[in-house]
Amino acid sequence: xxxxxxxxxxxxxxxxxxxxxxxxxxxxxxxxxxxxxxxxxxxxxxxxxxxxxxxxxxxxxxxxxxxxxxxxxxxxxxxxxxxxxxxxxxxxxxxxxxxxxxxxxxxxxxxxxxxxxxxxxxxxxxxxxxxxxxxxxxxxxxxxxxxxxxxxxxxxxxxxxxxxxxxxxxxxxxxxxxxxxxxxxxxxxxxxxxxxxxxxxxxxxxxxxxxxxxxxxxxxxxxxxxxxxxxxxxxxxxxxxxxxxxxxxxxxxxxxxxx
Numbered sequence: 001x002x003x004x005x006x007x008x009x010x011x012x013x014x015x016x017x018x019x020x021x022x023x024x025x026x027x028x029x030x031x032x033x034x035x036x037x038x039x040x041x042x043x044x045x046x047x048x049x050x051x052x053x054x055x056x057x058x059x060x061x062x063x064x065x066x067x068x069x070x071x072x073x074x075x076x077x078x079x080x081x082x083x084x085x086x087x088x089x090x091x092x093x094x095x096x097x098x099x100x101x102x103x104x105x106x107x108x109x110x111x112x113x114x115x116x117x118x119x120x121x122x123x124x125x126x127x128x129x130x131x132x133x134x135x136x137x138x139x140x141x142x143x144x145x146x147x148x149x150x151x152x153x154x155x156x157x158x159x160x161x162x163x164x165x166x167x168x169x170x171x172x173x174x175x176x177x178x179x180x181x182x183x184x185x186x187x188x189x190x191x192x193x194x195x196x197x198x199x200x201x202x203x204x205x206x207x208x209x210x211x212x213x214x215x216x217x218x219x220x221x222x223x224x225x226x227x228x229x230x231x232x233x234x235x236x237x238x239x240x241x242x243x244x245x246x247x248x249x250x251x252x253x254x255x256x257x258x259x
Contacts (some may be wrong), residue, residue, distance in 0.1 A: 006036035007236040010201025010208035011044040011228035033105040039065035044228030046071030066151030088117035090126040112139035118152025144247030178207035192249035198236030205229035232259040
């Protein structure tokens with residue numbers, strides 16, 4: 001089976017990119033499941049019910065997130081009622097929403113999706129390593145196919161998690177930095193890996209924000225209000241070919257399409 005993971009969707013340009021590219025990709029790549037990170041989908045910060053509905057209608061099945069998922073207050077009421085939108089599993093107990101799901105893909109095969117947050121240069125979270133082990137044990141009772149989104153800043157933390165889970169999950173995919181890396185690979189235990197899937201959003205920007213705002217912030221060191229850049233878009237994703245019986249990754253292909 002073929003699974004597509006779309007990198008961090010940023011604002012209206014990101015949503016436009018998904019609607020322009022995804023329908024044809026589903027047919028061309030014979031996709032059985034589409035997952036995307038949505039934490040910046042609404043105006044570049046957070047998610048709303050309206051933007052989520054727009055992305056589901058475009059062909060996305062499951063959405064993961066990260067530290068910006070709560071930037072829109074609506075998320076506090078949206079996530080508890082929408083199982084298809086995940087927040088990091090290793091938030092402390094009592095946080096709204098869920099961090100994993102077992103979803104039946106279009107080919108009727110069950111796939112486990114887990115969302116994690118890193119801790120290096122990020123907020124205070126429970127240990128993602130210990131947290132994910134327990135969740136994998138539970139999901140393995142239903143399926144051997146498990147996709148993990150590790151939303152993290154440090155490349156070392158992402159790679160360490162990949163080797164920690166190698167052979168136990170189908171794929172460990174990094175998100176958060178909005179810059180696509182060129183290290184897609186199949187690890188020795190047949191787990192697919194990439195340090196960062198990249199961004200689906202405004203092409204001419206600094207990780208989705210108007211470039212002049214970020215440049216001034218670096219020069220002056222003064223706080224600036226971030227605004228999502230406008231103009232053309234870029235679409236970043238990876239396509240993973242999976243052995244349905246074993247849950248092992250057979251291949252991973254990086255995609256970067258620009259308007």
